[in-house]
Amino acid sequence: MLYEQVTQLQLMVDEFKKEHKSPNPTSKLIQNQQRKKFRGFCYKCGLDGHVMHQCTSEANPTLVQEKLCAQSEAGRQHKEV
């Protein structure tokens, strides 16, 4: 009796392993996107690599303004080419 139950359980585990053996390509893609480094900059302090709500630095409007100008400048150049 118990042996039968164990065999059934093992079959279920095998099925489970089969289902989870091939990784979902979609979830892999999402992982890659999350691993990608944040390319923007903070709108509060102007430093790269984090966003405003993660900011722990002091506000630097001058640097933010400079970055915004550089960004729109690059966008314009990109459009012309």
Ligand SMILES: [Zn+2]
């Ligand atoms: Zn910041």
